[in-house]
Amino acid sequence: MTQIAEAAAAIAAGTVTAESLLEQARERAQRAADLNPIAHVDWDAALADARERDAQARAGGPLGPLHGIPVSIKDLFNVRGMPTRGGTRAPLHELSDREASLVTRLRDAGAVIFAKTNMHEIALGATGENRWTGDVKNPFDPARQAGGSSSGAGVCAATGIGLAGIGSDTGGSVRIPAAFCGVTGFKPTFGAIPLDGALYLSWTCDHAGPLARSVDDCARLFEVMSQRRSSHGTVARAPRLAVPAAWLRGRLQAAVREHFERACATLRGAGAEIVEVATPLLPTATDCYTPIVRAEAAWVHRRALEAGGEGFSDLVLPPLEAGRKLAALDYIDSMKQRDRIRAELDAILAGFDAMLLPSSAALPPLRGQAEVDVEGGRITVREAVLGQTLPFSMCGLPALTLPAGLVADAYGAGTPALPAGLQLVGRFDGDASLLALGRWVEGLVGDAPAPAGF
Template sequence: MNKFLFETIETACKAIKNKQLSPVELTQMTLNQIHEHDPRLNAFITVIEEEALAQAKQLEAEIVNNHVRGPLHGIPIAVKDILQTKGVQTTSGSKIFEGWIPDEDAAAVKRLREAGAIIIGKANLHEFAMGATTENPHFGSTRNPWNVTRIPGGSSGGSAVATATGMAFGAVGTDTAGSIRLPAAMCGTVGFKPTYGLVSRTGCLPFSWSLDHVGPMTRTVKDAATMLEVMKGYDQKDRVFVKRNVPVSFDESLNGLKGVKLGFYEPYMFSGIDHEVKRVIKQAFRHLESLGAEIVPIDIPGIDQALNALKAIAQSEVVSFHEPLLKKFGHVYGDDLKYRFEFGSDVSATGYLRAQRKRDQFVRETINQMKGIDALVGPTNVQPPFEIGTMVPEMAISNMFTLGKTPLANILGFPSLSVACGFTSENLPVGLQFIGKPFSDQRVLQIGDCYEKSEKWVQALKNNQVYTNASVVRNS
């Protein structure tokens, strides 16, 4: 019966709706999976067992009365522990907030609960979401389910691992430079960063308010669309929230990709790429073409300057938020964060404004370059996950830029999807990334869904036995 934990959200909800499976049974199965495997993987900071079962019983009673809230009714979901959860500890991966109990849910969490999702636990993360490895000095390192000695990517590493191992049907992550998509790629799952402003950030502790995104992490693209449809929605508390209706879910999958044009900028997408990862990506490109897609070269001028602008914007904004905390709790932060704060403190007001102007110019120019293009395509991660404990703090600030090609979509604010596309010779997952134009979220998801359905990478998650056979590892 535990194999059911790797079914799609759609399949699970249908079984619940037809009374073939109860929310209580599904929740207990998920909790059993957590109890069995999380000691090895450390995907969770807090498991919400009693509350999850109580919520499941309520949702089961509603099913008995033939009331179904929607496509997430009775589905266990994990939440990155940087989003507020009412009555449940929200640490942001830091000892500073350990024991803090919010009195309200983050906007995205509230919408998930109202739709019938069961919040099963708070997922581990890189401290304050400020890193690409999920090596947390306070709550222990999260471990990659394909090799427990390796990083899972970050900062939403716990969310990706929980989803990849049947400890949740999906998860909520955050993405400032790739923190949804990089761990999804490294764990063999799906990660989607929506168009900037499509999902409210209210109740999410900020990293960089002009770059932060909240989005879904799932095992299939269609599940991501299902979660995103619920998570989006007007929120007057988020000042950058987009007041427009943008459909994202879809019933029918594309039969092929004929007529789809994908832009590929090789100088950026293949720079610094591992030869094994490149092999897998090139194979994925051939498969996209066999489905009918046309992959065409594209130029993206000013990309290096734009990515430098992202670094200046993100690090200066995060310093301004943490400055009051640093005065009192500076000694509590991890070493890699202290280095980041030094970098951010050196950005002047003039430098920050210059970076924002460069960003605006780059967005306009890229939109112009993407005329006639459905999406950009390339690798999500360009390096396989490295060994836990091998990165020095001074190098950590560059991890997101050396491990993957995710930051591009953040400086643009465009929708971006990562799907599994194969494995290296060491059996480590590789992610394929699509970056669409603003508010083309549904189109990007449909393209990724069509590619995904033609492959068998989702089945690989169910068949993965690596973490089930691994010894319990002391978390560092």
């Protein structure tokens, strides 16, 4: 069984309590305070909730699949009794006041919703660096980025502050922090999990998804939030995996290349057929993603921008203003190019079980670092990190990142060992099959390292 399944079974059997799991989360949160993962927490209210879950378990009635499990929520989803600030000081005019449906579904399944997690401001960024709330720091090396924008959720999942975190993913914001923090992150098919009660960034790209310690844990959370089954997914034969080799050529950090090739060799040894495929349109993904997200984000925040943009930091105000000034024809051109990229990916995936690639072209950079060295020279951290994930969010395809151990000395002799992630991308609405494949890959190369002290 998984960590969540084992804990839920132990609560039902009376050998573990929801209160004890919450107290463990609180102790871990105190230990990890310098990493800055939590935006808001009310331990007393959470304790009352946990005790209520324990009373329900003692009463012997039917229990939900997440009964007593402590789960944190990214600070752009509304949670009853908690503020939603979205990591910004700007007014959030377009945010509704109702609790997000996905949060209510988690509660109904028995989860103890105990905290809101820190994030990149308004989810417009992939580093976890935030002028207003402070940077969220990587648990393997606090000098490095935790990834974003669901940075606090990644740190909580890695350090045991609860058994799972819920994030959002517009261009990689579940998968990037999961990969950087050494945990599993699942971005389901577009529309699978409802987003009402959330602060949108880009309504045509936004997704919600879980970060946890295993594929099974993510699958359980996905089933609750989407109200879809995933247990019917199977791997009936050795899988066929497509690798976009030409696109990856020159864009990977040397240490990432070596790690990825080792993982591919292991999968081949287990019978997987790994085929290099051409993706001529994939290099254009960033160029069409950026106008779409900036234009839609500027519309979401239009009232705050019309009032002068006060409360947005210098990290996010310029891209918002760029989106505000974007010509309608340029936005439509980007939407049309997205359609072409989606068609290309759909055609490739029709003949494969999934696409396989590194979750990030580089291991976690230093906080404040703007560029990184890769095989082909120097590229921006944004392209090295977000560029590996954004095509699949933009096209709405399910994608999963798996922790595959630590890589030592990636930034020079003596630098800390850092987590590396493998990404699997599936067919539209193929969530169950992708999760099943993820379990197979996890069994061969999966390795969720624990940060020192946790």
